[in-house]
Amino acid sequence: MxxxxxxxxxxxxxxxxxxxxxxxxxxxxxxxxxxxxxxxxxxxxxxxxxxxxxxxxxxxxxxxxxxxxxxxxxxxxxxxxxxxxxxxxxxxxxxxxxxxxxxxxxxxxxxxxxxxxxxxxxxxxxxxxxxxxxxxxxxxxxxxxxxxxxxxxxxxxxxxxxxxxxxxxxxxxxxxxxxxxxxxxxxxxxxxxxxxxxxxxxxxxxxxxxxxxxxxxxxxLPVKPPKKERKQEERTILLIEYQGKYAIKKRAAKGLLAGLWELPGIDEKVDYKKLSKELKDGGLTIEAIKSIGEAKHIFSHVEWHMIGYHVKTGQVPAEYTKANSLLWVNRKDMETLYALPSAFSRYISYLRNI
CATH class of the missing domain: 1.10.340.30 (Hypothetical protein; domain 2)
Known part of the structure; x- marks a missing residue:
């Protein structure tokens, strides 16, 4: 001893x-x-x-x-x-x-x-x-x-x-x-x-x-080995608005942020032109798309480098909602009922100010 x-x-x-x-x-x-x-x-x-x-x-x-x-x-x-x-x-x-x-x-x-x-x-x-x-x-x-x-x-x-x-x-x-x-x-x-x-x-x-x-x-002191370099991932985050409600979806039951609600997105950074085409191909009627800035979130082993867009749509086919497992909620319910990880805080704070 x-x-x-x-x-x-x-x-x-x-x-x-x-x-x-x-x-x-x-x-x-x-x-x-x-x-x-x-x-x-x-x-x-x-x-x-x-x-x-x-x-x-x-x-x-x-x-x-x-x-x-x-x-x-x-x-x-x-x-x-x-x-x-x-x-x-x-x-x-x-x-x-x-x-x-x-x-x-x-x-x-x-x-x-x-x-x-x-x-x-x-x-x-x-x-x-x-x-x-x-x-x-x-x-x-x-x-x-x-x-x-x-x-x-x-x-x-x-x-x-x-x-x-x-x-x-x-x-x-x-x-x-x-x-x-x-x-x-x-x-x-x-x-x-x-x-x-x-x-x-x-x-x-x-x-x-x-x-x-x-x-x-x-x-x-104390001695500990250097941390491994985190993997970097690029993502596009979508704040899709339809008739005063916003789309959220639940993540997969396993993996990062398992089973939590999130804003829908794309697993790469896309520009306005590509995003507009993808959404229209999905059947959405686009009224406006606005960039809402870039953000970074650090997890223990991975970094998300994100760009966000506020998308106003006049029509959302039921097939699009079903295919993307979307739930449409108003601002109050998003604030009080559904837990969205802090990775999305940059875009949730934008929603609070519009």
């Missing part, structure tokens, strides 16, 4: 007592709130999550409500957070919890791990914060803090490195305050030992123990 981890415990707990950010899920650390917040915080900053969290628990205040929620409502509540399978898995887990655990998240680390969408990190967070079970959490913040403190050049993307750190932290978990200790590590990584840019070592409660600081190698 790396003894330095045992030495940091009292310093981090004391620092956390006076420096912990006030967050809604910390004010009421009931298991459901901890679960929702931890899933939301994956891939999303704390400040961005606050509003989503309040909206979500207001609409779905408990596990029963989550289990029974209509999918469109569920996805609409998640709109803008991305990685929609996270909330789908939450609902699957909620349904299992209602069936097998009388509607309460199990106060058992191993049982939590069996639920859809709950891995070692989320299980550890729920178990320690909500139930005071002494199990660690290992996320990017914790890995960064740990590897800087020990001046370790281990590759933090390797599963074996994460498992080893989990074991080392498990051995030194304070039995009386496991949740606070886990949160202190995460908090330090989020606010002091930050991921991008120079850390605020002058504010760190364990800087006197930090080997990376004393060896002047902080900016070299």
């Amino acid at each position: 790396n003894n330095i981890y045992k030495e940091i415990v009292p310093y981090l707990l004391d620092w956390f007592d006076y420096n912990a950010r006030i967050l809604p899920w910390r004010e009421q650390p009931i298991p459901y709130f901890v679960w929702v917040s931890e899933i939301m915080l994956q891939q999303t900053r704390v400040e961005a999550v606050k509003g989503y969290f309040d909206r979500f628990i207001t609409a779905l205040p408990d596990i029963k409500a989550l289990a029974e929620a209509d999918e469109d409502k569920l996805l609409k509540l998640w709109e803008g957070l991305g990685y929609y399978n996270r909330v789908r898995n939450m609902q699957k887990a909620a349904q299992i919890i209602m069936k097998d655990y009388d509607g309460a998240l199990p106060a058992d680390y191993d049982k939590l791990l069996l639920l859809p969408g709950i891995g070692t990190y989320t299980a550890g967070a729920i178990a320690s914060i909500a139930y005071d079970i002494p199990v660690p959490v290992v996320d990017g913040n914790v890995l960064r803090v740990a590897k800087r403190i020990t001046a370790s050049y281990d590759d933090i993307t390797k599963g074996s490195v994460k498992k080893e750190l989990w074991k080392e932290l498990y051995d030194i978990m304070p039995k009386d305050r496991p949740g606070d200790f886990n949160q202190s590590l995460m908090e330090l990584g989020a606010t002091v030992c930050i991921p991008n840019g120079k850390p605020f070592c002058d504010k760190c409660p364990v800087v006197h123990l930090c080997r990376a600081f004393h060896q002047d190698v902080i900016m070299q």
